[in-house]
Amino acid sequence: MMITGTPEEQAATRKRIVNRLKRAHGQLAGVIAAVEADASCRDVVTQLAAVTSALDRAGFAIVSTAMRDCVADPEGAANAEGLTTDELEKLFLALA
Helix, strand or coil: CCCCCCHHHHHHHHHHHHHHHHHHHHHHHHHHHHHHCCCCHHHHHHHHHHHHHHHHHHHHHHHHHHHHHHHHCHHHHHHHHCCCHHHHHHHHHHHC
């Protein structure tokens, strides 16, 4: 994944995305544990909603970062990622 900016900005962006994914990972483990423990439907659905939200947020962060990078350096982003700005926009809309 191409991330532009200073090394500090790149590290901060990567950390933010990884933290969101780790949160989703933990919440998914909670869903699995709830299903295995035969938890109430309410508990399972609540955990599942949290996972969905965490993944959506991570996806939006990844796509928005990629779109920002495409705007800053469209040719470099297209070469590095193989995606055009239009393709990234379609990916972003697919998440919505």
